[in-house]
Each structure stands twice: as structure tokens, then as C-alpha cells.
Amino acid sequence: MKKIILSVLLLTVVCFDKQVLAQDGKALFQQNCASCHAVGKDLTGPKLAGIEERVPDKKLLYAWIRNNQAVLATGNKYFTDLYNQWNKTAMNLFPNLTDEEIAAMITYVNTEAAKATAKPAPGDTSAATQAQQSDNSLLFGILTLILAIIVLVLMQVNSNLKRLSDEKDGIPSYEPVPFYRNKAYIALFAVILFIVGGYYTIQGAIGLGRSKDYQPEQPIYYSHKVHAGTNQINCLYCHGGAQEGKHANIPSLNTCMNCHMAINEYAGEKLYREDGTEVNGTEEIQKLYSYTGWDPDQKKYVNEPKPIEWVKIHNLPDHVYFNHAQHVNAGKVACQTCHGEVQEMGEVYQFTDLSMGWCVNCHRETKVQFTDNKFYSIYEKFHNDLKNGSMDSVTVESIGGTECQKCHY
Known part of the structure; x- marks a missing residue:
């Protein structure tokens, strides 16, 4: 019975091993790499997709991640060229990362890169179906449950066969204790329940008050990809407070109208929401006019303006002090470090858990x-x-x- 129980537990661990490893890799990536690197785009440092193809020597790659200065001292051509290409910007040192942690991060990078490669065109509703098919967690869980039931049935069969064998040999037998009254079963179930419940309780407590990936629908579909990406509008044009004050501030309607007095139609590439529905850019500009009271035909304001009730995305607890100017102006921190690649986002979402x-x-x-x-x-x-x-x-x-x-x- 002990061997069977251990086998079931081992199978459960193996089934969920990939998922746990991926979660650890993602957490490690966010903690150690995300401030300078992205999977598929260049940020402060180069993109990490395909890193194993560019550096096939695993030992060399791990050594670079831990101490890039030591690798540069050896005169390695690839890393020397990379260092010069990125204006001799030295990478942070991570001497405490283990081989397993680095491998987990690389696995996460490869997984995300594969997802990006297989990502369908906007509006393709098959994306959710493909993602669901690629996630085998539910299947593993069902198989584990089925195997656990089979183990319990086999244990009961074994107990009955032993009782029949004892009766044949004249050995007095006792009525077997039902599994729901068996102390060993109850203790095992309690331990498993305690471990699983404790794990999810801790994860839930850690995540309280955090809004990572929070992406509300705004009153007006404002695409940062169009403004900051395609049209190359500097972040500080709209969020000037980020350089001079504590708060980045939401731009006033006047800031929007500086451009949209003249631009009253959208003629760029098609826009899509996260659910795949298409957005009419011209209609969204008309919504802006309804808030400002601007009449594009008469070229003047005809109604009283009313504020746009934007939904706040990034929020810190009241007991935390954060100053944008100190980071942006003094620290020279890029907006993407905390907010992600906003120039590639349609509707903005919270990039990290902050x-x-x-x-x-x-x-x-x-x-x-x-x-x-x-x-x-x-x-x-x-x-x-x-x-x-x-x-x-x-x-x-x-x-x-x-x-x-x-x-x-």
C-alpha cells in the first residue's frame, strides 16, 4: 500500500512539474530580467528569444548571466561584439542564480517566444481555442484523479483477496475497516489537504491587492500602439508630470485636442480589442469630441466640456511613497521598465505586480x-x-x- 501511495504522489508531482517550473521561471524572469529585457523586443538590453540558438554553449551562457564582466575579460567575440553593440552598457551581475533557476527562466523565455510565433492575426477567434488545447493542466488533473480512484479500488480488491486467502487457509479474518474510517487514509487525506490548501492560501495572500495584467475597458479606446508606437509621440508629451513631479498625471482634454482639432478621422491599420472585436478609430475620435464639446464642422467648441472618467490601472497602497520624477529624471529609468512595452499595447494593462x-x-x-x-x-x-x-x-x-x-x- 505504501508503494502504491508513493507512486501516486510521484506521478502527481511529475504531472504538474512543468507547470510549476514555468511559474518559477516567469517569477524569476520578472524579478531578474524584466527591468531590462523582453522576450520578443529590444528594450534596455537585447531581446531574449532565441538566446540558446545564439549561444549554444550552455556553460558559457550560464557564466555570462552570472558574471558578464568575467566572460568579457576572456575576450569572447560574440559577447564582446554584443557589449559594444549596446554602447558598452554592463549587465547586472547575478552570482547567486543556480543552474536550475537559469534553466527555468530560459524555459519560460522559449515558451513565451513560441507563443508569440504561433500568435494568430488580430481578430482570429481561434486563438483562445488553441491556447486551451495547448494547456494540458486540466488533463493531467483528471488523469491523476482517475489513477487515484483506480488505486483505491485495487487496494480494496487486494484486501478482499487477502481475506479470501486467509479463509481458505483457516486463518481467522476480520471485517476490513471501510476506507472512510481507516486512520491511515484519513491521515493521508488530511496531509494532502493541508499541503494543497496551504499552498493556495499562501498564493492568494501574497496576491492580495495586486493587479498584474489588469486591463479595464476605458470610456474611449486609446491605443498607445498608435500614438506612442506608430506616431512616435513621446510619453512625456502626455504624461509631463512623470519628469517633474510625483505623479505621471492623466493628460488634459486640451492635450488631446492639440492634435485632434485637425485629425478627425482614423486611417491607420485596423484596431482590435483583446476579445478580437474590431474598433472603429474614427468613432473613438468622435467620442473625444463629445467630451470636449468640439464641433469638427464649425471648427469651434459648441458645448460645455465634461471630464472623461478614465479607469485607473496602476495603483500603489497608501502607505507607499513613489515619485515618478526621481525615477524618470534622476534615475533615468525608462517607462517600459515598470509599464512594459506600452508602445505595443492597444489598451494598456498592468505589466508587473508592482x-x-x-x-x-x-x-x-x-x-x-x-x-x-x-x-x-x-x-x-x-x-x-x-x-x-x-x-x-x-x-x-x-x-x-x-x-x-x-x-x-
Whole structure:
């Protein structure tokens, strides 16, 4: 019975091993890589899709991820060219990552790259069906349940056969205890319930108040892909507060009308919502006119304007202090680091969970740009250490970026 139970537990672990590994790889990627890299697009660093094809030597690749400076010192041509191509921007060091953790991240990257390659054209309603077919988690769960039932039946059959054998040999037999009253079964069930329930309880508690991937439908379909991507409108044109103040601010209707007084029709590529339905861009511009009171025929405002009730997406707890200007202006942090590739988004969604762990990890690994940055001129010691070679870089943590009172006071 012990062998059978162990076999069932082992089978369950194997069935869900890929899913757990993928989750770990995604979490590790978000913590260590997402601030500079994306799977399919170049950000601060190069895209990671196809990394194993570009660097087939696994040992060399792992060594680069842990300590890129040590690999560059060996004179490796590929990585030296890559370093020069990206303006000699040094990658963060990750000496504590294990082989298993790096392998999990690469597996996640390969999985996401395969999804992007197989992604159908916008509006193709077969996407959800294909994704559902590729997810075998439900199948594994059903098979595990069926096997567990078979094991229980076989155990009962074994018990009955043993009783018949004992009767034939004249050995007195006792009425078997029903499985629902068997202490061993009850204890095993309680342990499994405790482990599974505890796991989901912890995951749920960790996720409280977080809104990763939150993507509400807005009053007007505003496509960042069209504005920031196709038309190359700088983020700070609409969100000027991000450079000068604590909040990035939502642009006023006047900001929108600076362009849309003249642009009253949409003639770009087709727009689609996440569910695949097509969006009429010209109608969305007309919605803007209804809020501003602008008459495109008379070329003047004819009605009183009314505010657009945009749905807030990114939100931090009240006890957390975050200043956009300090990150964008002083820290030179790209918008995509926290908000993802907004220039590729139709309706914006929350790219990361904005958790404390995610922020602290970024502060631990992000290198401060001291060169030509007056904000850091007061750190004379670090400037001297960089000049004499006793330090090769300074992270946000080095200047107190992980102290509690920096964000909580």
C-alpha cells in the first residue's frame, strides 16, 4: 500500500512539474530580467528569444548571466561584439542564480517566444481555442484523479483477496475497516489537504491587492500602439508630470485636442480589442469630441466640456511613497521598465505586480548612472571609488535605495 501511495504522489508531482517550473521561471524572469529585457523586443538590453540558438554553449551562457564582466575579460567575440553593440552598457551581475533557476527562466523565455510565433492575426477567434488545447493542466488533473480512484479500488480488491486467502487457509479474518474510517487514509487525506490548501492560501495572500495584467475597458479606446508606437509621440508629451513631479498625471482634454482639432478621422491599420472585436478609430475620435464639446464642422467648441472618467490601472497602497520624477529624471529609468512595452499595447494593462519584492530587487540590481547626472554629485566617495577602480559600478542599494524609510515614512 505504501508503494502504491508513493507512486501516486510521484506521478502527481511529475504531472504538474512543468507547470510549476514555468511559474518559477516567469517569477524569476520578472524579478531578474524584466527591468531590462523582453522576450520578443529590444528594450534596455537585447531581446531574449532565441538566446540558446545564439549561444549554444550552455556553460558559457550560464557564466555570462552570472558574471558578464568575467566572460568579457576572456575576450569572447560574440559577447564582446554584443557589449559594444549596446554602447558598452554592463549587465547586472547575478552570482547567486543556480543552474536550475537559469534553466527555468530560459524555459519560460522559449515558451513565451513560441507563443508569440504561433500568435494568430488580430481578430482570429481561434486563438483562445488553441491556447486551451495547448494547456494540458486540466488533463493531467483528471488523469491523476482517475489513477487515484483506480488505486483505491485495487487496494480494496487486494484486501478482499487477502481475506479470501486467509479463509481458505483457516486463518481467522476480520471485517476490513471501510476506507472512510481507516486512520491511515484519513491521515493521508488530511496531509494532502493541508499541503494543497496551504499552498493556495499562501498564493492568494501574497496576491492580495495586486493587479498584474489588469486591463479595464476605458470610456474611449486609446491605443498607445498608435500614438506612442506608430506616431512616435513621446510619453512625456502626455504624461509631463512623470519628469517633474510625483505623479505621471492623466493628460488634459486640451492635450488631446492639440492634435485632434485637425485629425478627425482614423486611417491607420485596423484596431482590435483583446476579445478580437474590431474598433472603429474614427468613432473613438468622435467620442473625444463629445467630451470636449468640439464641433469638427464649425471648427469651434459648441458645448460645455465634461471630464472623461478614465479607469485607473496602476495603483500603489497608501502607505507607499513613489515619485515618478526621481525615477524618470534622476534615475533615468525608462517607462517600459515598470509599464512594459506600452508602445505595443492597444489598451494598456498592468505589466508587473508592482510588489515590494519586485521594487526592492530592482533597487538591488539597477546600476546608478553617475555620469553627467547632477543628482548624484553629492556622493563624492562613490565618484572617487569609481575613478580609482575600487568599485566598478554603484547600485541603488549602495545609496540607500533599500532602506525602509525611503518608501515608507
